[in-house]
Amino acid sequence: MKTDRRTALKLGSAAAATLATGKAKAQANPDVIVIGAGLSGLYSALLLAEAGATVQVIEGRDRVGGRLFSARNVEGNPEWGGDSILGGYGRMQDVSANVGIELVDHQSRRDLSPEAHKDPTNTELALQGKLIPKGDWPTHPLNKMPDGAKNRFPGRGFFQAVIGENNPLESFEDWLDADSAQFDRSIYEVFKEIGWSDEAIALNYNTNVQYGTSAHDISSLMWFFTQAWFKLQGELDRVAFKAPGGNQSIPEAMAASLPGEVHLGKEVIGIRSEPGQAEVHCADGSVYQAKRVICSMPIPTMRWLKFDPLLPALKAQAIATVPVQKITKIILVPKKPFWEDDGYSPAMWTDTDCGEVRALREGEDANRITCLMAWGRGYLADKLDSYSDEEAMAQVIADYERIRPAAKGQLEAAGIKSWQSDPFAAGDWAVWSPGTVTTMVKALIDPADRIHFCGEHTATSNRGMEGAMESGERAAFEVLDLI
Template sequence: METNRNLISRKIFLQQMGLGALSAGLFFPGGLSAGILMDTKTKSPQKVVVIGAGLAGLAAAWELRKAGHEVTVLEARDRPGGRVSTVREPFDHGLYAEEGAAAFSASYTYAVKLIEEFGLERIPWALPEDPVTYHLNGEKIKVGPGDKVTWPFDLTKEEQELGPMGIVQKYIIDTLPSEIKNSDNWSQAPIVEMDQASMVEYLREQGASEGAVELLKNTMWFAAVPGETSGLSMAVSDFGLFMADAPFILKGGNDLLPREMAKRMKEDIKYGVQVTKISENREGILVNTAQGGEFRGDEVIVTVPLKVLKKIDFEPQLNQAKVMAIENMPVLNITRTYLQVDKPFWTKDGVSGFAYTDLPVGQVNVYTNPADANKGAIIESFVAGPSAAVLGKLPQEETVREIKREMEKVHPGTEEHFEKAYVKAWSEDPFSLGGPSWPAPGNVTAYLRDLQAPHGKVFFAGEHTSILRSTMEGALRSGVRAAKEVSERSEKSERN
């Protein structure tokens, strides 16, 4: 199997691993997959209803409009973006934080195309200059660039010297096949076989110790649930795409991209509309809503998250293969707790504020005022996996109380400087019911094609229908794919 030692430069790799927040998408040297965009006007314009104004729905509507179709977008929330969401309220001091997708990558060809078209400003997602805190196995360690560290895990001598980033380089980056850079070929050898192994199994096959696996689980965003992570998804989405180039964020908030798209299509988007039923007959498609409204179209594109999709009635019913795919494709639960403090008090200890822990706070991220880094700050507890769902079900006051107590172990003084809190449990959000899709071993080959497949005149998009799971680019490209399928079907019907 051909290796991929030069896929990611050390500099870019360090940039990415230094912050490590979960989110955010594959590298095509010449741009998007050939033929994915619709550059010509349709000869058979259709009336298309798009359900959901997340990135997938917005991309579908964007491309359909360009092709000359009539589009109506129905969104249950009062805003666009779905799980791309920047929180500005209730924070003070000019602070804001990302509660959804954390970062883009320069490898996100479709996202970058739109960002440049809209003139949005990109900010590098940089490595913290001050030391990062690790709280693992009861030990608290400050780690700065180049520091020698004794990691509190049963590692080989080489693994101890390598540390978390070096372990990833040795056991993952240096061993992945170069084919991961082309997501269109995910169902072909040699990478399709990777779907049958979990991330843990893949690491073991490369010679990683059990201690190394445990260290990565607590320090790497893509390893939150390593035993339940498809090796294929990890390789293509996390390494072939997101870490194929430098990560970045948008100045002012990542939600500026969906908001700009929605602003340019504002006459076609209806907010506060929750779809309950989709029916197809000879006349076309009828969409019923919880508010008692009806919308008719020639085709429908459904882009809502997996667990929300289960709550929509379809007539005729979805086939068994699609039902099984929707039921069985896992999602990753995420709970994010934000503690606003009066100032970045941790700087007195000579640390950046960022931390990786095996405590209930999970990973710790920091947000400061872009105009004045000393005017207030936000410490975020980022928890992913089974414990996130448990945390998310607690009353907010109890969640905040627990997170503040545990955060004191990472940053003493949290309680003293605390001002207010905000909690986002994605598993409890009625319009999401969980975080991004997160295929377990075997799930990609078992379910992805069925998740993508149309149901009569109903088409499907969303990051869960893309091999680029959990990425903004995957969501965008899935919307483009669905729009192309609708347009091609209308052209075919016209010829017939």
């Protein structure tokens, strides 16, 4: 499975033609229609094609890749979506190699300086609009860290380690076992049981929230699974691979390796299962028919689909109610290294509209900071989305400059991406609220009539990109058994 530039270009021009006429000529009844040309859909299609099945991938956007989307207008192609390919991502690493992509390890660039892994507090802390020098933090009035941890930096690194110390799962894959149902309660309850104050939970979990909107609406079972899974990734191999040209190059090369073209601009609006076949209806009036359908659409986008017959009750309920993380990202390009003027790191963890600002080094020179990426999550993402794009970018720069006067006039906004405002994503990764792991995960996976489901939200042993690949593999094998 090798791809080349000519094949990729051919894909692009065929897609343009498809969009121009508005009606793609569907392959005469393939065995399988795959909806969605993100990682999970493309991987299922590649596996099906390799096994000899005929398959047609259709995609609503005018590009492939889904939540792999590289900011190609910015030096080094920073990622709007999936970023790091970790040590245990066997499928991602294999497929990349098979489609001719040589991944590059960016682990050393993920920290602020080559020495940063020795100093996890390299990111600056700014609360209530003021930078708090590290030496002041242990005795600072805003320090609400739990007893015994006053010198620790708040946030994910800290609370994930605490979750690790209190993780009752023997293996992360046990999270869906019946015995684990007792842990399907809020992570807030777990923090309280180990003696954290509400202020400590608010500071560590609810600020720049990773999953959910607060500790109340996330299942501790999701965290026990996720924490142990992340830990394993680092233990297997401490790498953070990225594709040259941006990670979007991987699904582009996967699409180019398929025997047929991906049909772009095909927004699916309904799926019908009949006794001998399934039908997929698109907004442009085209209809595709096949023996089976694999649907890789993200959860909230399935809420807009008409299923005929209706989905089983629990599956419909899962699609209607399982939340997805909200994330809005803004890329800021520095005109000069202003941080050399004030002596602090440009990366900051704040409780302002900047959210969490990461300093990225994506260019040829692995030591040079090429851009800053501001992450607004949860309610902050909602707030940023309530502004126009220009206002949101100006607001983030203004907050950053308030904390860091040395940055005044030195930051240029290069773009903004709200995943929840994107009609083909309508959010980011699936998150599991208390009580839903035990009921909803399986319901999302189960096929319904002739429709099979994949996508990161249906992964059970991995998360992120590797989760998407795992789910595509599972769906492909499910279908191969039936056609």
